[in-house]
Amino acid sequence: MLFKDPICEQGFQADDGLILSQPLLLELEELLPVPASAGFWLHDSTCPSEKIFTPDQLKKLQAWYSKADQEKACLPAVLKDLLVIPLGTAQDENIFLVVFDVDPAVLRKMAQEWLIELQKKIIQRFCSIRQIYTDPDTAFYNRRALTLLLATEPCQRTLFLIATVPATRTLAGNSQKTHQVNALLRSLIEEPLFSLGHGLFAAVCNISNRSACLDFSHRLIARLKREGLRRVHIGFSSLSNTYSPQETLHRCQLILAEAERRGPYSLCDEAFFVRKEQHPFALPKPQLIRELQKKWRRLDQFGLLLVSLAQEQGTQKKQNKHKAPTCPDLNPFLPASSSSHQINPYEQLILLPERSLAHLKKEAQELRQKITEHTELLPSIGFCHWPTVGTNKTDCIRSCRKAILHASFYPKGAVVAFNALSYNVSGDLYFDEGDYKQAIREYKAGLRIRPGDVNLLNSLGVALAEINRHREAEACFSQVLQQEPKNYMALINKGMSCRLLGRPDEAISCFEQGIDCEEHEHQASIELYLQLGKLYCLMENFAKAVSLLQEWKERNGEPSEFIFFRLSGEAFMGAGKHHEAIKALQRSLQIYPQNADSQSMLGLLYVLEDQGVEVGLSLCDRAITADSGDALHLYRRAQALHHLGRHTEALENVKASLKLQKNNEQTLLLRAILYEELGSLRRAQQGFQRIVSLKKSTEIPKKEALAGLARIAARMRISSQS
Template sequence: MGFPYVAPVATLSRHDFIRFELQFVKSLLEFFSCQSVRFIIGEGDEWVESYGHSAELSEAVRAGVTLVRQGNKPVVGPEGQTLFLPIRQNGELVAVAVLTGEGENQYRRYSEDWLLERGKLVVREFSLIKRWAMDPVSGVLNAIHLREELQILLALAETHSAPPDGQLILIEVAMRAQGAGQLLQNISLIAAYLDSLIGIQASLHHVGAGVFALIRNGSNMDEAQRFGSVLLRKMKRQGTQEGDPVRLRKVHVAITPLSAVTHGHFESSDDESAVDHLLDLAWQTLETARKRGSFSTSVAADETMVQQHLLAPLAPEVMARLKRVWKGENEFSLVAIQKDIADQDEFPSRVIVLAGEEVKVVVLDSSRAIIYLPGAEEEPAAEWACGFVNRINLLGIGTFSMGVASYPCPGFHKLDMPANAKKALVHTQFFGAGTITSFSGVSLNISGDIYYNEGDLVSAIREYRLGLNLTPDNVNLLNSLGVIYAQLDDYAKAIPLFERAIALNVNDFMALFNLGFAHLCHGDQDKALESFERAEKIDDTHFDLLLQLGQLYCQRGKYKVAVRVLTKAEKVVSSQGRTGKRVSLDRGDSGSEERQGLLGHGLVYRYLGEAYKGIGHNREAMTYLQRAARYNSRDSESLSQLGELYAAEKQGLDIALAFCRQAVEIEGSRASYWHRMAVVLDCREEWNEALEAVLRCLSLDPGYVDALMLKASLYEKLHQPQLARGAYEKVLRLDGTHSRAVKALKKINQTRRKV
């Protein structure tokens, strides 16, 4: 293992204009006076805006960029108000900065030489920003960059007089390590894995000690919570199979909305104070996640957020009024009613009057109320609600949605009824405005999902189990409860739940998919493969399933089948890339599970490379492994295989050796990496160095037959036949039918007799 720190690379890349966009814009404004700045990045004829602010470049912008590319110099637009500034480094055009000035002819007064000189200063400044922002341990962005990014986002929100949109997500990982060197190496490996997993959806930061952070700008909390759940499940699976970087003992995910700086008692125009508050709240949220288990999430919640929660309990005074109303009653219904668009300061009095004197209306706030229906069972209560909605519609004051809960209800007490009515009301959101839903097991599935996405697994388990009490054969509830038990490593409970769901519906994709992963994490690859293959027959377009199948086939040497399923996975990646479509996540929907951004899609290239290598298509293998290395520059498996293929295809032994050395420096505990490096050194006729590498390989795996054969061959080349003979004899003790070892040993013995 080499020195465990990554030297920051100051050379600019196209990706830098995405992750450093805010800092680069801020820096450019210090060199030029302008109203706006955009960066155009690309290569060849494909040039796009760095953050995809528009679907396509305008004709004027495209023409300006073309002129810059052709002339290698700054270009001023026809009106003199637009400047196209080339960002060049080492003779290569990396990006074009498009500056829009404050008036006509603003940029015509500058000479070409002055603009070129300024451009060089800008490139130097950008390079310094990149060097300043990188963390030497992990190779990703550092905490200083995170703070500045947050300051800029909060300042922009204040400028626009709107709450900041997006979330700060902290990810804490814990792994076993022997000594500081291995700990630093593991952090670097996990950083590379996370960075490739997330891709361009967000920029990854290493805060320190295995705590990472990213900012999801522009997404809502539902998307962020689902993203967090998907990320957590993928990281939990990480390390369960050969080739995974590190086995993680614990992962905690904390999600904090950027708008938290304007919630409750805290509001500040001081950006630094706001950032401090946001980071403090995020850290408190991470501490909550730690208390919830080894693999858990938590969502930030201050007092205001708690009160606004969809499933927040009713105020004590409201509950007291309801208890007085239903005292002594053995049968009644509650209707939770909500105005779909809250546009008044108080609940409409006309609605209260319209309800009639025979019912009791308890107002909760300006848009919600609870209506008590004495003696009403579920069906009559639902009919009453339908008639009430029709009467409200005649008032012309907007639509109202309603959730109905009736008592008695199996497994519930009177005090549970208001919460059940609220859960039924949340259920109506799936059907649109002005709808009515009665409380059911599905309502509990939805409330369980809400708690699950917030990381409150205890509450989620309670909701799912209550739902199963009402509807024991609900496949979605069985699946949902099984997922949580699997997350808690309780496979004895998870596996039977998935099997029960499959018994109810043999074509339930999610049950088969989840069962496969439960068996995989439980160490039973045969059963996992069987479940995955059954799931593929139902849906062969599910990316994560196809990736997992391809990985298992590669491990078993079924490379032709692996190419088939991984090619399908690649098509899923490319089709989503062309449409740019954002797909919502739903744990019960086989078509959307984990597809937001296709987390980890870079891995498909590594396994396609391995599969093509396995069937002897080395050129195709090299293409895919190179793509994999671009997605994750510290993907040691891809680098090691690339080195082997470069040597086999005579593409340059120096490059081959560089790849192999990089692989063992990243992860020196893999015997196969040392074997591949020994093979390349053998091709270079550096036999002593090759022998050192093969001995290192055998110290990690004494029974590695190919390494023993190479060791014997190297001893022969180094004129040490007795040591070669010993190596061949060990091969035959491991595999008595090894024909090459038999022939080589026979040859050595014949030579010895002649001597």
């Protein structure tokens, strides 16, 4: 036979038994010598696959596993009427194929040698089938595997589609960045990942609560954005028996397409399909709108009230004792000139012609009091006065709904007027949904009513930053700081925008002022520490970076994010604390093994500390292979070679690094030092002089360059005298 059956490099995994159980068990029927039933046991009581086993069978399996040592747990075993075949080929993978519904007498006749051969054959065939359901480029499951998983019982799960676009322009760079994204997603998402091609990934997570899904999506986008991806979009939809796997995937793709229209870093969920009917700001039926239009057509001003029992309805549903209350007939409580219009059993619109805003507010409060006295209900009332800046008559209906949402932040039964703050509340709703463009429109509309409002300006700036309009965002935060120089959120957000605009000094100043604010004690997030730590390292203020990151660790403990340890490693290395740097970088690679920055820094430190030259250079090479577009990896390898006295090789790496980043002063300094040590004094002199003449040269490299020029001048004098 010319070719052997392919075996996946990763071997058989625990997730394979969950996702690929259907094709694997069909294949098993051909391998077993007798008819039998079978299933996968993962030694996890929460696993859905264990439902096929009886309590007695599970008890036998648990008893065998608890008594078996590590060696025996890897060999097939006959437990009376059960045949247990271990399949885990990866480290710490406890997955077993359990065969049952077989005559115990037949099982007793199976020799151990034959069972071991059967085990090898099953693992080989299963791994071959696994390749059919695996994407060869990413080692993730493919679309076929996703369809199999979606066809199983939904079980309160949510499908997430994640679209990523790396910020590269070359095919090689795009390929490298895609592999980095693959590794990063694996470190961020615990559930099995599916690759659908062209930077599109899927995950089925055991979360169904919408707020939890939104939180998961926002955090995932933030982490991917931090790693330099140009565009990230997420669409998610809860799974149900209503749709087939193909229909579910198609719906989620439509949701993802809407997320792509919303901005470079946006999300969308299945509410997109029902937003016209069920969105909090949805208009009522066209017939009701036409009725209102007839009544307000010739009015110069009017008031519109929305009486809502939504909170009462929600309370009754939670208690589940009585029928949810409906909105009573309000006509006996209304003036003769008004008109009432039923939207649904829980909401009514009331038109009050020719009312001033002050009169309208008084009537709304009186109406709430009358309803409470006569019905014992406690409705919320949101009202809008027309004319209002930037609002047409039909928009008044939406404005009342926004006022009702605004009222939900107060105790039950609040009466709230639609105002600029209502726009802030509605904008926040769109922002949480990932619709940043609509959120921006809401915040701007609020600013037309109340120019210079601090909350609206802060919210607008954050939304603009989410779609990469950082100059406009920075201008918003600056306006806030003109009014409130110690506004914590404005300081932090302006710092973020300044950093992305390439103004590190301003960013550091904003962050440091923010840390000095009183609010910092209660609102400090790890993102602030990471961004400021990164800036300190960029400005070569490594001691401050170490102190800052250690402060976070002492206050909150070690985080689970690899970037904290990567930054700590860079800060410790720059501060000369190599052993602490090695520990931090090793921890970073445990969380995210493919991170090129951690690899190249750890490789350099291994060489500098004589902890393995070959391993150190190998780590540097792996970093260059993974991310050849980053000049720092080449520079660090050159540093390692320079330490080993391999100056010619080091010079080649330095030249390659400078092709990618021309005016990096550290790399220029190393090139000049290498020329000096190789005896090319004229080139070394030119190199040191170039560093001195750089406009943005920092203190330490400039000082070392001046010392280098002095050394060369002395050597040239000695050479001329001799």
